[in-house]
Amino acid sequence: MDDRRVNWACRVLAGLVMVFLLAPLVVIVIASFTPTALITFPPKGFSLKWYANIFHASTHFINGLVNSLKLGLIATGVDVFLGVFAALAVCRYDFKGKNALLNYFTSPMYVPSVAFAFVLLQVYSQIGGIPGMARLLIGHLVIILPYIVRNTVSVLHVFDWTLEDAATSLGAAPAQVFFKITLPLAKPGVLAGALLAFLYSFDEVALSSLLSTPKFVTLPIRIMNYMELTFDPTLAAISTLLILASLVLIVLMEKLVGLDMFVK
C-alpha cells in the first residue's frame, strides 16, 4: 500500500466522522425554524414560533432550566472545594496509602449512576421527609466529585512544589502561597474539572428519573416528558438553545485554559 493513499483514506474517514458528529446538531438547528409541526427537509418556510413556545408555562422548560442550573451550580461549587482539598492532600504530601486515598475519592466513577440512584432511593424511603432538591443534590455531589479530583490531580501531578517553598522563604503566609501561587497554577485543571462536573450534573438523567419529586424536576427530564406527549419542533428550539450554550462554553474554555486540557 502506498503511503499517500493511506494518508488520504485516513483523511476521508476523519472527515466523515466529523460530519457524523455534527449531523444531529445541525439537523436540530435547522428543524427549530420549521413552521410546520412535522419536520421536513428542506423546511417549508421560516418561523420562530417554537422558540416562543419554550416560554409557554405548560412546557415547564424554564422551571426545569432554573432547577437544573441551581442544582448544577451548587453541586459544582461545593465539590470544587472538596475536590481541590482532596487533590492537594493526595498530591502535595508523600505518605503511605495516598494512592488508596485517591482511588477512594474517584470511586464513585465506577458505580453506575442508576445503581447509586436506586441505593439512595432506598435510603430516602427509610428516612423520609427529604425535600426534592436535597434528594438530587446529595447524589450529584457524589457522582461529579471524581471529575474535579481527577482533573485537578492531573495538573498538580506535574506541579513544581519548590515554587511554594520559594514563596514561603520570601515571606509569604500559607494563605498567600495558596491563593497567589498554587491555585493560579492549578487553575486549568480545576476549571476543566468544574466544567465537566457541571455538565455531568446538568445533563444527568438516571438519578433524576428515580429521585426527583413532582415539585423539583430538572430540564432533561422535562424535555423527555414533553417528548413522550408531543413530538413538535419546540424540542428542536430548546435543544438549539442548549447547543448554543455548549458552543459558548467551548469558546470560553479555549480562552481560559485551552482545549488541549481535555486530551487525556
Place this chain on the structure above:
Amino acid sequence: MERRRQALLLAFPTALALFVFFLVPMAYILLRTLFTNGTSDFTAFFTDPFYLDILWTTLRVSLLSTGISLLLGYPVAYFMARTRSRMKKVMMVIILFPFLVSAVVRSYGWMVILGTNGLLNQLLLALGLISRPLKILNTEAAVIIGMIHLLIPYMVLSLVGVLQSIDPNVEYAAYSLGATPAQTFAKVVFPLSLPGILSGCVLVFTMSMTSYVTPKLLGGSKFRMMATMVVQEINVNFDWSAASAVSYILLAVILAVQVVIVLLTSGYMKRMGGGKNG
C-alpha cells in the same frame, strides 16, 4: 509525620462526605438486600431468560459500540496527533462540541434523522432508493448509532494523547529499515498505542454498559438494557427486588471489567519495562 497530619486534615472533609453519602448507603443497602432476601433475587435473575436476554443485549450493544468507536476514532486520533495544520484545532472543536451537548439533545437529533418521517427516510425516498420508509428508530441499530455518537469523542480524546507521545521518528526509522506502512502500523504504532486503546475502550465500554438516555430514547419501549431495566422495574413495575438484582449485577460487571483491565495493564507494563506513562 507532621506532613501526613496536614494531608489527612486537608482530605478529611471530602473523605467524610463520601463516607456518609456514598460508602455507607452503598454498603448498608447491599447488606440489607443480602440479609432480607438472601441471594434469591440474584438466582432469579440468572434463571430467567428474560433477564439473561437483557444482560446479553447490553453486552452486545456495548461491545459493538466500543469496537466501532475504536475503528472510527483511531484514524481521527492518528490524523490529529500527526498533523501540524490548523485542521487539528478545527477537529478538536468538532469533537468537543457534541461532547458538551446533553445526551437527551443528541438523542433527539438522531430521532429527527432516523424516524419514519425522518431526514434519512425523506432523503432515501426522494432519491428513489427505497419505496417505503425504513424502520431504523426504535431498533438496536438506532441505539448503536446514538451510542457511537456519544462515545467517539471519549475514544478520540483517550487516543490522541498516547499517539502524540509516540515520536514520529520511530515511524521514520521503521520506514527507513524497509517496513511498509502496514507493517509500521502493526509492529510499531499499534503496540505503542495499546495503553490508550485499552483505557479508551474501558471508558467507552463502561459508559455504554451503564447508559440510560440513549437506549431509552432511541430503542423504543420494547428495547431494554440493564440501566433502563432498573428504572422500569422501579417506576413501572414497582419491583424493587428485581431492580436491586439488576443494578448489583450491572455494578459487578463494571467492577469485573476494571479488575481485568488493571491485571492486563500491569502485565503489559511489566513486559514493556514498566514505564510510568507506559
